[in-house]
Every structure is written in structure tokens, then in C-alpha cells.
Amino acid sequence: MxxxxxxxxxxxxxxxxxxxxxxxxxxxxxxxxxxxxxxxxxxxxxTYPRRTREVKQQIVEMTLNGSGVRDIARVLHISPTTVIQELKKTHSPQASEPKTSTAAKT
Ligand SMILES: [Zn+2]
The missing domain is CATH 2.30.30 (SH3 type barrels.)
Incomplete structure (x- = not known):
């Protein structure tokens, strides 16, 4: 067989x-x-199962959808620490957001 x-x-x-x-x-x-x-x-x-990458992807997507760390951890059956670590890694140092400077009015 x-x-x-x-x-x-x-x-x-x-x-x-x-x-x-x-x-x-x-x-x-x-x-x-x-x-x-x-x-x-x-x-x-x-050595890493394919699942690891899928989980990472899901963490990113859920974050974009507004899910909190605890929600993600619960849904994906991983520890919140793992979620936080992944988010730190994926947080690419992109160009700083344009800050709306409040010009001082007189
Ligand atoms: Zn072959």
C-alpha cells in the first residue's frame, strides 16, 4: 500500500x-x-512545520482585524508571549507616520 x-x-x-x-x-x-x-x-x-508560517500569517491578519493578543492566542492555541514576540518581529521599521503637528496658535 x-x-x-x-x-x-x-x-x-x-x-x-x-x-x-x-x-x-x-x-x-x-x-x-x-x-x-x-x-x-x-x-x-x-525542521519547522509548515504550520508555523501559517500561524505567523494569522497573527498578522488578526492583528490587522483588530484582535487583541489574548484573542489571537486563544484562537490559535498558542501562548500570548508567542503572539507578542511575533508582532515585535513583524513590526517592520517603516517610515514614521506623519504626525499632525499642532501648530501653536496665538
Ligand atoms: Zn524525485
Whole structure:
């Protein structure tokens, strides 16, 4: 039985990939089903799950929608600290907002 997983072969970029046991250090190995693939087996080197990026994206979007840190943490099932850290990181040092200087009237 072959179980297709949503993974792309880094060598030939085929998505016809099946699980192929584990490497000596316990990483999931994959077997590429493409006959022309130069390697056929590979181990994903990416340590961060894809979910991390999605969560980051959601934090930004929810913030833009006016959600508070606690709301975001509750919805995404992460700690408020994580939310705050992400917001600090994403807060790009953009050009300072034009401040409406209140000219002193006499
Ligand atoms: Zn391949």
C-alpha cells in the first residue's frame, strides 16, 4: 500500500512521494516515485512545520482585524508571549507616520 503524502521531492519536484521509514537519527525518510529522479530517497531538512508560517500569517491578519493578543492566542492555541514576540518581529521599521503637528496658535 502506498500512502501519498503532500510533499515534494527536492530533487525532481515530483509530488509522487511516499513515506520510506526513518533515518538513523529518527527523521522521516521519503521515497520518490519518479523513475527519472536522480536520488529517489530523501529526508526533509526543514525542521519547522509548515504550520508555523501559517500561524505567523494569522497573527498578522488578526492583528490587522483588530484582535487583541489574548484573542489571537486563544484562537490559535498558542501562548500570548508567542503572539507578542511575533508582532515585535513583524513590526517592520517603516517610515514614521506623519504626525499632525499642532501648530501653536496665538
Ligand atoms: Zn524525485
Amino acid at each position: 502506498t500512502v501519498l503524502v503532500a510533499i515534494e521531492c527536492p530533487h525532481c519536484h515530483s509530488t509522487e512521494v511516499t513515506k520510506y521509514g526513518r533515518s538513523p537519527i529518527g527523521k522521516q525518510r521519503y521515497c520518490c516515485q519518479n523513475e527519472n529522479c536522480p536520488y529517489r530517497t530523501f529526508v526533509l531538512t526543514q
